[in-house]
Amino acid sequence: MSKIKSRRSGANIMARLVLLLGSLAYVMILAVINGSLGFICAMGVTVFGAVGVVKALGEVVAMSYPLIIGLTVGCGVLRGVLRYFEQYGNHFIAFKLLAVLRDKIFGALRTLCPAKLESKQKGSIIAMITSDIETLEVFYAHTVSPVCIAVIVSAAVFLFVGFVSSWYLALAALVAYIAIGIIVPLVSSGRLKESGVNYRAEFASFNAYFLDSIKGIKEIVLNNAGSMRETEVNRRSDILLKETKKMKHNTVRAAAATELTVSLFIILTLVIGIVLVHFDMLSAGRMIIGVVAVFGSFGPVIAVSALPGNLTQTFASGDRVLNLLAETPAVTEVKNGENIEYENLSVSDLSFSYDGNAEVLSDIKMHAEKGEIIGIVGESGCGKSTFLKLLLRFWQKGSGTIAYNGTDVDGINSGNLLDNVTMVSQSTYLFDESIEDNLKIAKPDATQEEMENACRLASVHDFIMTLPEGYKTSAGALGDNLSAGEKQRIGLARAFLKAAELILLDEPTSNVDSINEGIILKTLKEQKSRKSIILVSHRESTMAIADRIYKVENGRMAEVTE
Ligand SMILES: Nc1ncnc2c1ncn2[C@@H]1O[C@H](COP(=O)(O)OP(=O)(O)OP(=O)(O)O)[C@@H](O)[C@H]1O
Ligand SMILES: [Mg+2]
Incomplete structure (x- = not known):
């Protein structure tokens, strides 16, 4: 987790986060004013109380008892x-701000999707949406204003004690504020920061390992690796415990250092007060008022001294969120381009590489017309799925053209492109919703008849009817019980329901038995008169229905001519 080094300094992150406040800044200023006045009022209770005591002791105070009591209350x-x-x-x-930030993150994820999200760990995205955002909430609600309040209240008390009581006492208070709010936290922050970072790294790695073990429990049982895993879980949990202890130890030490400093300065202030009174430099009454004011004024700086532990986490979270917001998408959405109605596809001189170096595909030439089924074959890893993703513009192509009806894919509106082209990928994902809702993602206003029709074409209707609640059965409730072939056929049904004119099928029959394959292939043949179908498959029986076949080899794609 802590592998990625922050490129920004703490101050930079803080400034950027505050800039995100925008027009909310005025609310924050109000909050700071209210907070400062609130603290000053809290001190007013003790200070006016002290004034009452001083008057009772016989000093001349230009205030009546009712006024003093009134002011205190x-x-x-x-x-x-x-x-x-x-x-x-x-x-x-x-x-x-949580709403604004979440909105920004989802916006960023949307533009990064799907290309850049393929390479991101799902866990880290979830961590960002949940815990990072919560950490930032703490920053905005409990970090910025305490710092401002501490500065304002400390300055106010310094001036009050100086004018009303003694500048010596005021000076002692000022030194105390600097020691408690700045020096002590700075001294302890190094150790705190280190143990905090270590703890979180261990915590994350333990979680990941544990989760991974649960996910892979089948493999563990199969390979009889249970005791080995258990030993490792125990070892990691011991390390985590050690780091937790270290962190708690450091936190407690830092808190103790703060408390100790506060106590020392309280004693020091009292001693200075007594000395001043002893040498007749200050009346006892004014000394009491000054000392009481100083005693009651440490709250805001203590609050600030408790921050550094939180702040390192805030910076890490802020940095991750800012990084995501700053990330450039692999593909930019086309909004002011052309809309097409698919007729044909023509690819020429197409080259592409994922990393900017090694080309996965080079100088690809191919074409497809309506009424054709095009087959693509090639060894595993040769770039077949990559080619289909380029046709959908999931990744930005390198050089060359991918033209639909003669218009390059980069000039076609993104939404329109996806209305024209659909893909059934190698693995179909089903949402934790009913089968019906899972199908309707392809066409939200589909009628029951359309939906059933699409499922018949994909040879999955009969299966769905055997489920306890038919189309209303929750796919989530079935969990892993749906076979790979059943999922695949639901994926196909989605594609048929969508009724796009160009259908890309990535291994559509790899998990299907020959009877269901026959039904699906028959469907494809029937559909092709009005559409183009591009079919990737290793199966010869499936390839048999292709009108023309391209073979991918060493990044090149050539039409197979028998
Ligand atoms: N997001 C990615 N980032 C970097 N490399 C990738 C990415 N996706 C795929 N690759 C690499 O590109 C190459 C082509 O992958 P692709 O999935 O297109 O192969 P394929 O022909 O579909 O293979 P299969 O028949 O096994 O499905 C592989 O070497 C793969 O590791
Ligand atoms: Mg593939």
Whole structure:
């Protein structure tokens, strides 16, 4: 998880995240003002209380008791109200931003899809949508404003103590704020950061290993590798436990260091106060007010000192999210291009490589007309599926042209292209929804009749009728019980339902028995008069229906002529 080094500095990430606030910034300013005033009111309760005590001790105070009591109570009530508005503002921002960020991430995923997502681990995308976003929520709701509030409140107390009590006390307070809010966290952050990063890396790796073991439990049992796996799980869990202990130890140490510093400065302030009174540089009353004000003012800086542990995580999350938002898609959506109605396909001089170096396909030439079934054969890994993906513009082709009705694929509106061309890929994914909904993804307004018809063509209708609830049966409830062939035929039914004019079939019959293959091939023959079908298959029986066959070899594609 921590393998990818951050390219941005912490300050850079923070600035970018704050920039994402946009027009919400004013809410945050309000929240900071409310938070600062709230803290000051909280201190007002103790300070006015102290003023009352000082007056009772006989010092001259230009305030009546009712006023002092009124101010104390008023501060207490106001504190609650202000705190409410501060929290409200912060969470308002946080949740608004969560929505905005999620929207941005989904937007980015959509443009990166499908090409770049193929190479991304699904786990890391899920982690981004869930935990990274939550971490950022903490940043917006509980990080930015505490820092601002600490600065404002500390400055206010410094001035108040200076003017009302003594500048010596004020100075002591200032040194305390810097020590607690900046120096102590800086000293402990190095160790905290390291143990935090180690802990999260171990945690992620343990999770991944455990999940992988569950997914592969069949292979483990088959190979009698259970005890070996168990030993490894135990070893990793011991490491995780050690890292957890280390991290907790460091967290506790950092918290203890903060508390200790606060206590030391409280004693120091008190000593300074007593010395000032002793040498008649300050009245006892003003000393009490000043000292009480300083004692009550550490809350905001303590809150800041608790941040660094969170911040490293925030930076890591922020960096991942910003990286995703900055990633350039492999293919850009065409919106202002042409719309076509498929008639023919003509490919010439087409070359493509995934990594920009080794060409998977080079100088490909082929064509297809309506009424034709085109076969593509070639060894495993030669680039057949890649070719089909290029026809759909899932990847950006290198050089050459892929022309539909004479228009290059890069100039055809993306939505329109997918209306004209459909593909049944090597593995069909079924959503955790009813069979009906799984089919209707190809045509949301399909009637029951259309749907059943498509399933008959794909030779899967009879099977669906044997299910407990027919078309309403949940594919998720069937889980892995659907055979590969049944899934494949549902995939085919989707393609027939979509009624695109060019159908790309990647090994459509690889998992189907010969009776069902016969039905599917018959369907394809019937369909071809109005369509083009491009068929990739290793099976000779399937290839037999092709009108023309191309063979892919060493990146080249040549028409097979007998
Ligand atoms: N997303 C990708 N990134 C990088 N390389 C890829 C990617 N997808 C496929 N390849 C590589 O491109 C080559 C062609 O793969 P492709 O899936 O097109 O082969 P294929 O002819 O369909 O094979 P099969 O008959 O086994 O399905 C392979 O070497 C494969 O490893
Ligand atoms: Mg393939």
